[in-house]
Amino acid sequence: MENVCSINNLVACLVQSGMNPDLANLLTALGGVVLVATVPLVTVIFLIWIERKVAARVQDRLGPNRVGPFGLLQSVADAVKMITKEDITPQGADKFIYNLAPIIAFASVVLIWAVIPFTPLHIGADLSIGILYFVAVASIGTIKIMIAGWSSNNKYALLGAFRTIAQLLSYEVPLVLSLLVPVMIGGTLGMQEIVRQQGGMWFFFMAPVAAIMFFIANLAETGRAPFDLLEAESEIIAGYNIEYSGFKWGMFMAGEFMHAFTACLLTVVVFFGGWWGPGVEQIPVLGFIYLGLKTAVIYLFALVLRSTVPRVRIDQLMTLNWKWLVPISVANVIVTAFLLQVIKALGLTPQSGDLIAALPQTIILLVGNVLLGVVVFGFIGRVGRAQRAADQAVQIHTDHDDHSPVPAVGD
Amino acid sequence: MLEFNAQSVAFIVFALFSLGGALGVVTTRNLIHATLYLILSLFGAAGFFVLLSAPFLAAVQILVYIGAIAILIVFAVMLTRSMTRLRELYNRQWLLSGVVGVALFLLLMIGVILPVWGINGSHVGKPVSDVVTTTVDLGIALVDQNQYVLPFEVASLLLTAAMIGAIVIARDDRE
Amino acid sequence: MAVLNEWAFIGVFFSIAWLFPFLPILGARLLAPHKPNSIKQATYECGVETVGDTWVQFKVQYYIYGLIFMVFDVEIVFLFPWALAYKQLDFFGFFAGLLFVFFLFDALVYAWRKDALEWV
DSSP: OTTOOOSTTHHHHHHHTTOOHHHHHHHHHHHHHHHHHHHHHHHHHHHHHHHHHHHHHHTTSOOSOSSSGGGTTHHHHHHHHHHHSOOOOOTTOOHHHHHHHHHHHHHHHHGGGGGOBOSSSOBSOOOTTHHHHHHHHHHHHHHHHHHHHHHTTOHHHHHHHHHHHHHHHHHHHHHHHHHHHHHHHHOOOOHHHHHHHTTSSOHHHHOHHHHHHHHHHHHHHTTOTTSGGGGOTTTSTTGGGTTOOHHHHHHHHHHHHHHHHHHHHHHHHHHSOTTOOTTTTTOTTHHHHHHHHHHHHHHHHHHHHHHHSOOOOHHHHHHIIIIIIHHHHHHHHHHHHHHHHHHHHHTOOOOSSSHHHHHHHHHHHHHHHHHHHHHHHHHHHHHHHHHHHHHHHHHHHHHHOSSSOOOOOOO | OOOOSHHHHHHHHHHHHHHHHHHHHHHOSOHHHHHHHHHHHHHHHHHHHHHTTOHHHHHHIIIIIIIIIHHHHHHHHHTSTTTTSOSOSSOTTHHHHHHHHHHHHHHHHHHHHHHHHSTTSOOSOOOOOSOOOOHHHHHHHHTOTTTTHHHHHHHHHHHHHHHHHHHHHHTGGGO | OHHHHHHHHHHHHHHHHTHHHHHHHHHHHHHSOOOOOTTTTSOOSTTSOOOSOSOOOOOHHHHHHHHHHHHHHHHHHHHHHHHHTGGGOOHHHHHHHHHHHHHHHHHHHHHHHTTTTOOO
């Protein structure tokens, strides 16, 4: 058994055949990196296809169906087209950082895949700070926008870049705050360990508010609808990547699709049980399939959301974040912390990793979350009613007076 | 004394990042390039934290320094006119600052070399230890009555004061 | 040293990750036509000639959002070890965290009331 050279003991194998251990580690890491980095690359081809198909079906049309069976090769055709398009660099652009931006755009998303647990046995690098690594890499993404917007030597690109950065910075706060909750419940930052902790019950059922916050913040971070103001084709053309053409623009687009998929993947890993599923302990490879299925469901939900919900205005965007999501996330952390202490005092903390042991904690936390949700919806109702009353007052006012300007009703 | 293994290669790479980035910051004429060099230098510092078995601090370095402070620096740089062609690289106090810089460097060298290779030093290069305090220990220590709970709360107060001060200064023109 | 092996993987990943987008861009440089002229390279401004210098009116609101984000970022950095060790803490730990979060929530309310969160 020890003489068989498989991926898991490749290092030992190479060392036995006389290679320097450091070099063996390096080569194995290289192989692993290439393997892990190819998965998102292959996935992005299907992602673009499914995005177009779903958007088309929602709009009662067919979508790409000519190139290849069911239009599957459409993305490949697009990629070939983009490579052969002329690459126009605007005059006065800062050459080095102009070319650097699309590379960072793509690389910063692929880097996240290094810590994602695919199966109980296969993970790129099981860092002890997996979740924090994801947050750190996500925060690097703001740099690429800044340099893309700046180096294009175009004031609209710069304006778009500023707005995009304001959006990304703002929505990072509820993103990270909502990640605190599974860290508290699981007691670990490592990705593989967090998935293992969900053997009894998915964290989604213990912390639905956190899961929803995380999902919404991820949608805003990746620039998906309804938060896609910044690449709204009808409004500011393409925002910070106006001046990019050819494959560099393709890199930005591919990076964005991959980022959306990676965000859904992370939601599944942290909240929906990752690779857990029936029979995964005996046949670890099944974990891949379960992870893929769950991510596909979440991603489809995001796609349908894109086609359904109208775009949010920039001031509504900021209000939503700072006046709603951040207080809710903070309150959620405190409520969960309190309930966890209560659970610990009552002695109901699940010791073993099965469903029955996790049930009491789940129920208590779920009740807490539902209460929080009820309070939030109460607030939303109150604000909504105040807004409606104010609108009606303005309506009556303008019915009588045709010349006074309508005051903008803030919230 | 100096073995050629993965750790020393990594150390050299990160040292190049840190020092090269810092050098780039002070020698380039373009402020935006200077910010990018600063980001490179901060990456080097994060790498050092990893080598010292403090991955939490490495992630914090990237999250806070590069993710927040570097972006704010870029915003501040945008307010500067003619930032792409700085006119003066050296001011008239270069001799004094050079002397101070060299003196500080010598002080640092003595502070680093003497405890290890000096007369009473330990004479061993301390390798990165496997037994280090983890992030969980940090978390417990932060709220432990006998350890760091007071600085923890004072830090929060400091952050609040910082935010209030920043808002007061930045919104001054709206009165 | 197994821990550092994981980080070695990340290090190699960092070095390779930029190669994946770089190669197609290089390929594009070889395959795509390259005939620049001044019209093609002119800055895009909704179809007309550029007016004025490339310098936008920088709204201070961007900076304020960045500042508030930075304060919350540092707060989150403090909260992560607290949340990580939470299972081993008792009610005193909860109250310490509550006080910490309360101060910052207070600062957020201040920013809210002073209209620092409005997108002007």
